Amino acid sequence: MLCAENLAVQRGSKLVLSGINLTLQPGEVLGVLGPNGAGKSTLLDALSGELKPSEGQVTLEGKPLSAWVGPERAQRLAILPQTSTLNFAFRVEDVVGMGRLPHATGRVRDQAIIAEALAAADAAHLAGRNYLELSGGERQRVHLARVLAQLWPGARGQTLLLDEPTSMLDPLHQHTTLQATRTIAASGVAVLVILHDLNLAARYCDRLLLLQGGRPHALGTPYEVLQAEPLQAVFDLEVLVQHHPERGHPLIIAR
Amino acid sequence: MRVTARIASLCCAVLLSQAATAADALPQRWVSAGGSITEWVVALGGESKLVGVDTTSLHPIELKKLPSIGYQRQLAAEGILSLKPDLLLGSEEMGPPPVLAQVKGAGVSVEALPTKSDLATLEHNLGRIGALLGDEPRAAKALADYKARLQTQAKWVSTAQADKPAPTVLLLLSHSGSSPMAAGQDTIGAWLIAQAGGRSITTHTSYKALSTEALLALDPQVIIFADRSIAGPEAKAALLKQNPALAATRAAKNDRLLALDPTLLVGGLGPRIPDALAVLGAAFYPAATPLTAVAKPQP
Amino acid sequence: MNPVVLPRSLFIALGLLLALALLFSLALGPVSLPWLDTLKATLRVFGAPLGGAELDQAELIIGQIRMPRTLLGLAVGAVLALSGVAMQGLFRNPLADPGLVGVSSGAALGAAMAIVGGAWLGGLPDAIAPYLLSACAFAGGLVVTALVYRLGSRNGQTSVSTMLLAGIALTALAGAVIGLFTYLADDATLRTLTFWNLGSLNGASYSRLWPLLVVTLAVGLWLPKRAKALNALLLGESEARHLGFEVERVKRELVFCTALGVGAAVAAAGMIGFIGLVVPHLVRLLVGPDHRVLLPASALAGAALLLFADVLARMVLAPAELPIGIVTALIGAPFFLYLLLRGRA
Numbered sequence: 001m002l003c004a005e006n007l008a009v010q011r012g013s014k015l016v017l018s019g020i021n022l023t024l025q026p027g028e029v030l031g032v033l034g035p036n037g038a039g040k041s042t043l044l045d046a047l048s049g050e051l052k053p054s055e056g057q058v059t060l061e062g063k064p065l066s067a068w069v070g071p072e073r074a075q076r077l078a079i080l081p082q083t084s085t086l087n088f089a090f091r092v093e094d095v096v097g098m099g100r101l102p103h104a105t106g107r108v109r110d111q112a113i114i115a116e117a118l119a120a121a122d123a124a125h126l127a128g129r130n131y132l133e134l135s136g137g138e139r140q141r142v143h144l145a146r147v148l149a150q151l152w153p154g155a156r157g158q159t160l161l162l163d164e165p166t167s168m169l170d171p172l173h174q175h176t177t178l179q180a181t182r183t184i185a186a187s188g189v190a191v192l193v194i195l196h197d198l199n200l201a202a203r204y205c206d207r208l209l210l211l212q213g214g215r216p217h218a219l220g221t222p223y224e225v226l227q228a229e230p231l232q233a234v235f236d237l238e239v240l241v242q243h244h245p246e247r248g249h250p251l252i253i254a255r
Numbered sequence: 256m257r258v259t260a261r262i263a264s265l266c267c268a269v270l271l272s273q274a275a276t277a278a279d280a281l282p283q284r285w286v287s288a289g290g291s292i293t294e295w296v297v298a299l300g301g302e303s304k305l306v307g308v309d310t311t312s313l314h315p316i317e318l319k320k321l322p323s324i325g326y327q328r329q330l331a332a333e334g335i336l337s338l339k340p341d342l343l344l345g346s347e348e349m350g351p352p353p354v355l356a357q358v359k360g361a362g363v364s365v366e367a368l369p370t371k372s373d374l375a376t377l378e379h380n381l382g383r384i385g386a387l388l389g390d391e392p393r394a395a396k397a398l399a400d401y402k403a404r405l406q407t408q409a410k411w412v413s414t415a416q417a418d419k420p421a422p423t424v425l426l427l428l429s430h431s432g433s434s435p436m437a438a439g440q441d442t443i444g445a446w447l448i449a450q451a452g453g454r455s456i457t458t459h460t461s462y463k464a465l466s467t468e469a470l471l472a473l474d475p476q477v478i479i480f481a482d483r484s485i486a487g488p489e490a491k492a493a494l495l496k497q498n499p500a501l502a503a504t505r506a507a508k509n510d511r512l513l514a515l516d517p518t519l520l521v522g523g524l525g526p527r528i529p530d531a532l533a534v535l536g537a538a539f540y541p542a543a544t545p546l547t548a549v550a551k552p553q554p
Numbered sequence: 555m556n557p558v559v560l561p562r563s564l565f566i567a568l569g570l571l572l573a574l575a576l577l578f579s580l581a582l583g584p585v586s587l588p589w590l591d592t593l594k595a596t597l598r599v600f601g602a603p604l605g606g607a608e609l610d611q612a613e614l615i616i617g618q619i620r621m622p623r624t625l626l627g628l629a630v631g632a633v634l635a636l637s638g639v640a641m642q643g644l645f646r647n648p649l650a651d652p653g654l655v656g657v658s659s660g661a662a663l664g665a666a667m668a669i670v671g672g673a674w675l676g677g678l679p680d681a682i683a684p685y686l687l688s689a690c691a692f693a694g695g696l697v698v699t700a701l702v703y704r705l706g707s708r709n710g711q712t713s714v715s716t717m718l719l720a721g722i723a724l725t726a727l728a729g730a731v732i733g734l735f736t737y738l739a740d741d742a743t744l745r746t747l748t749f750w751n752l753g754s755l756n757g758a759s760y761s762r763l764w765p766l767l768v769v770t771l772a773v774g775l776w777l778p779k780r781a782k783a784l785n786a787l788l789l790g791e792s793e794a795r796h797l798g799f800e801v802e803r804v805k806r807e808l809v810f811c812t813a814l815g816v817g818a819a820v821a822a823a824g825m826i827g828f829i830g831l832v833v834p835h836l837v838r839l840l841v842g843p844d845h846r847v848l849l850p851a852s853a854l855a856g857a858a859l860l861l862f863a864d865v866l867a868r869m870v871l872a873p874a875e876l877p878i879g880i881v882t883a884l885i886g887a888p889f890f891l892y893l894l895l896r897g898r899a
Contacts, residue, residue, distance in 0.1 A: 050792050074798030081793065087646060088788050088843035098789060101782050102798040150797070307873060325874030328742070329749045331756050332619050334873030337584035348742055353684055353757035361614050461740045521741075 001026065001061060002047060002077065002159040002190060008055035009039075009046050009214075017042045017214040020056070024190035026156045029181060031205030032194045033225075035235055039214035040194045041082070044163050047192065048079045061157060074102035075158075078150040082163040084143055092118070092126045092134070095142050099149035117149035118142075120183060122176040136168040144177055154187030162193040166200065178204040198252040202226055203244070210234055226250040281389045282342035282364065286335055287312060288327040289346030290518055291525030292368055295381065296344065298526040299397060301388050307338040309345070313518050314527065332357035342387065346370045346522055370523035372443040374402065377524045397526075404529040405450070408536065408546065412452035415540040422539050424453035425475035425506070428462055428517060431484045433497045436462040437470075443520050444479075447528070451535035453477060467500040477539060478506040481517035490514060513538050559840050561847040568854040575861035579624040580616060582865050584872035587612050596621075622758040627861045629763075629770040630755070630823045631833075633815040635856025636777055638830030639849055640808045643784040645714055648838065652816045652830040655809055656698040656721045659728035661820040664694020665750055666735040673743040687750075688762060688821035695817030698724055703809050712805050714791075752877030753824035755864050762822060769818040773811045774853055780804055781845035788843065826879050828886025829856050835893060 007020035017039045024030055032040050045051040047058055049065040058065045060077060068076075078099070086095065093114050100110040118124045123141040126134065131142065144165055151158045162181065166174040174197070182204055185191045195201045201208055201222065208225040210218040212234045218225045231239050231252070238255040286307040287293040293312035296305065308318050309327040324334055327345055332354045335343060343349075343358055347367045359365050366387065368380045378398055385394025426438035426448060437457050438444030445455040456473050457465075465473075478501070482490035491512050494501065501507050519531055537545040559567070581592045594604045595612035599621060637652040645654060652658065668690035672683060702724055706717030736744060783804045786794035795801050816830070833856040834848065841847050863881040870876050 048792075048796065050795070069798075070795075070800055071798035074796060077796070079792075079796045081790070084793070085646065085790050086788060088648065089838070090788075090843055094785075094842070094844060095789075098786055098797060101786055310874070323871075323874045325871070326745065326749070328746055329754070329756070329875070329877075331584075331868065331873070331875035333615065333868065334584045334875055336615065336619075337586075337873050350746075351684065351757045353759045353762070356759070357619055357757065360618055361611070 001157065002192075003059045003062075004047060004056065005059070006056035007043075007046055007053050007058065009042055009051055010054040015054075015214060017046060018055070019215050020046075021216075022047075022209065022219075024159055024192055026188045026190050027185050028206045029185050029191045029193060029204060031201040031208045031222075032192060032211060033196075033198065033201055033208055033234075034211035034217075038211040038234075040211055041163055042214070043211065044079070044161050044192070044194060048077070048161055060159070071102040074150065076151075077159045078147040078161070080143055080147045080160075080162045080165055082167065084139065086131060086139075088132075090131045092123070092129050092131055092142050095131050096145045096149050099146040099152075102150065113149050113152045114145075117145040117152055120148055120180045121145035122173060122180075137170060137173060140165065140168050141173065141177065144180065148180065148184060151184065151189055154184045154189040156188035158189045160184065160189050160191045162191065164194050164196065166195070166197065174200060198226060198231070198239075202250045202252065203247065222250055226252060282340075282387060284338070284340045285342045285344055286324060286338055286340040287344045288324065288330065288349050289368075289370070289522045290314065291370075291522035292344060292346055292380065292384075293318065294525045294527065295384055295397075296388075299381070299384055299388055299390065299393055301384070304388075306340055307335070311518075311521060314525075330354050330358075332361070336361050336363070342366060344368070344384070344387070348522075372446050372523050374405075374524075377401065380523070401524075401526075401529065405532075408450060408529065408532050411543070411546050412450075412536060415452055415536070415543040419540060419542065421452055421454040422476040422511075423456045423473075424448045424477045424479060424539070425456055425470075425473060426479040426481065426515070427494070428481050428483070428520065429490075429494055429497075431482065431490075431493055431497075433493075434464060435480070435494065435498060437465045438462055438520075443523075444481075447515075447519070447532065447535065448479070451532045451539055453535070453539050467498065470498075471500055471503060474504050475506050476509070477511045477513060478504065479513045479515050479535070481515040481520060483517050486516075487514055511538070561841055561851070564837075564841050564847070564851055565854070568851055568858065572854050572858040572861075575858040575865075576624060576628070578865045579627060579861045580620050583615065583620060583868055585615050587615065592616065618759075622760050622763055623755050623864070624861065625763055625767065626755050626758040626822060627864045628857045629766045630819045630826060631829055631857040631860030632853040633766070633770040633773055633819050633856075634826065634829040634860070635833040635852040636773055636849060637812040637815045637819075638856075639834040639845065639852050640777055640784070640812050641830070642834055643787055643845060644805060644808045645718060646788055646790075648835055648843075649831070652812050653725070654718060654721050655812060656702040656724045656728070657695040657813045657816040658820060658825060659725040659732075660698025661691040661695035661817055662751065662825060663698065663728040663732055664690035664692070665820075665824075666732045666747055667694070669747050669750065670735040670739045670743055673739065684757075684762060688765075692817045692821040695820060696813050698728060699809060699813035699817075703806075710802065712802060714805070717809075749877060750824045751879070753826035753879035753882075754867075754875070754877050755823055756868075756875055758822075766818045766822045769814050773815040776807070777811055778846070778849045780807060781849055784808075784845040784849075785843075824877075824879065826860070826882055828882045828890070829860055832886045832889055832893075833859060836889075839893075 002024045004020050004022040008018040009016050034040050046053050060068060096114045096117055097110060118127055121141045121144040123145050126138060126142060147160060151160060165177050169177060178200060181191050181193060205222060208222055209216060210225050210230055217234050218230045226241060228239055228241055231237060240253045240255055242251040242253060244251045283304060284306045285304045287296055287305055288309035290311040290313060293308050294314050297315060305321055307322045307324050309324050311327055312318050322338060324330055327348055328350045335358055340363055342364050344366045347369050349367055355365050368383060369376050381394045381398045385391040426444040427435035429435040439457050439459040439461050441460045448455040456475055480494050485493060506512055519527060533546040580596060591609060591612045595609055595616045598604045598609060598613050599617040641652050641654055642648055642650045665687055668687045702717055702720045705720035706712050783799045786797045786799050791801050834852045837848055837851045837855055841851060864878050867876045867878040867881045
């Protein structure tokens, strides 16, 4: 369980994030929404330990993040960055296999996990390909498979942080990717995902955090957060909120 | 009588055999490194013993037919050993030291001679080479001749200087005319100038590049140029082309630019030095009678 | 792209290649020895009571000249290739060179100080000159690398891009100081400096060999332990951290191993270019970028390649010798261009 208490981050003299109190619950998918520069990626960096908070702290299983030994932490906390700079001709399985580096489960088990994780990210057909020859969206799915493999098969006490995992994907794979996060959440993993698409957030997230200017504007279920007033306040966008005709979750339409 | 004759003949035989062993012990296959040392070996009649020379051994031209062991400071042990020498003779610049140790370890005697440009060093070196050739008298004669020629040269210079003051001289070492370096006080270039009766006008030590303005300010009466890649009139043309400012010096205006073989400037006093001095002296004092027939001023 | 060859077949091939290189390096030279004599003499060097006085010369050539030279080539080639892998991993760039962290220019500066400074002091005794040169080159490499590392670090974090820029700046600075030494040097000193910069395995002796052998062994045993971390580092530093690696420590170790390895290699054999750049690249083309294979394979390939280059260096102009840096550059530079053009197509 990842917990942020009264988290604040400063860049120079500017407070870029403040007043964050957040607990990622097992089995729950938490979506983070907000306009550009609202502090979404900063929040993810602070939660993953990449940025030192100027105030407050982040705990994993009740223990401060910095107190964890590297591999043990990596077995419980996986992070998918927005983009990857990998510039070497690994095979797709090798990239996914890096997710198994913190584990000592053996080659046979690892290979099985790699195959399952690739299938979960709808990237099984990419096995054997050279990573550098993949498209941006394919690469993104390979990295999703990598972080899934890192936590596979998923259990309570594990946390997955995803920074815009759908940014380069076609509509179908936006859905398969978020479906994969739902699946791993079902095993008990707590998931935090940064999203831009309000309707994807409405459909796949259990709770939503709406950030504005580095401060939480709203935190609650999609029904509570995705209302015309908060969206107008945060995105400066006038919207109509309807209900999905089949699934019932909120459906956001720009006016 | 008989007995004494026998003893006498026996003694003769012993002496002869001793002489024979002494000759056997002399090194027969030589590798020589260092230009002027190789020249002396040839001058003292040892050319037939040479089986290899380094890249600085350029005179006489026939040496080019011998296997080259590379630059004297960067010798390779196995390359030298492949020539099966029993002597590696060279200047004290030979190296690197670990290679010399390896060559020595293989049973080749290594002889490193000093390269200082003075007569005492020359005397020592000629003595050694003579001993190694087993022909000390020839070495002693060569040294005596050399000394005599330098003395004659000195006398000639003092006579010439009685009529005329010593000209100011600058020696430039260049490569195809470009980036000329001026010979400083402690160089053999300065020694040559002084022996030939000139006055070297640089104040620095070793070889240094001079700016065009510094060249003009020195304004030498004579410029000696030693070019490493081209010779004679071509070198002169190249030097003037690459350094147009030189044309403004007194030396160029009066057409007193003299060519010098750059190999004379390395490795100590070589056998060709007295000839070179005579040529330079004749050019410094055009009015005086040249010392030798060869020493006519060059066009 | 699937790897062209499987790791197993690559190791077998490289093992054979290295064995061939060792054989050539021991059996070929300006002095031509019959193969049987070479074999007998080699066994005798290792203590076998073989043959009589007729083998003395062969034993000397093998034992005192070719054997130390072969060991030197083996160690220099292996450690340069390993350092190349480490640097390409650290900078996450397949075209990085061990020289990037300033170790080569630092070593060159140290050597220039020893060569020119020694000449100023009226020449050092022959007994200590080579050792002093090696020590100065080694120290110069370590000092400049430490400086580059310091300049790249802030608040306990090392920025690889700052290090890269600091390396470029310090390389330029070292170049300027070397230039100054060059200006002050006399003609003969200058040639020594030039030849040193071209590198050579010439004049190898056991007494100067062992520090390099120790360093090579240490680096060769240590770096493979960091193979997984290097793999993770290729994903990015934060990704490697998220996979549980102590990235700062790994970076420090990589820089230290490179400084130590390249420093010792340069100190023993002068500047030998392109091995550290081309060998890892070539091996990566064959088996892919996995460091668990790449590190040992590069060490084998680097050693073999340098030994072949050295056999060429000593044979081409025999009895004179070509500086090996010229040979490696003549082979390496066109190959590198080929890789560049091939990548663009």
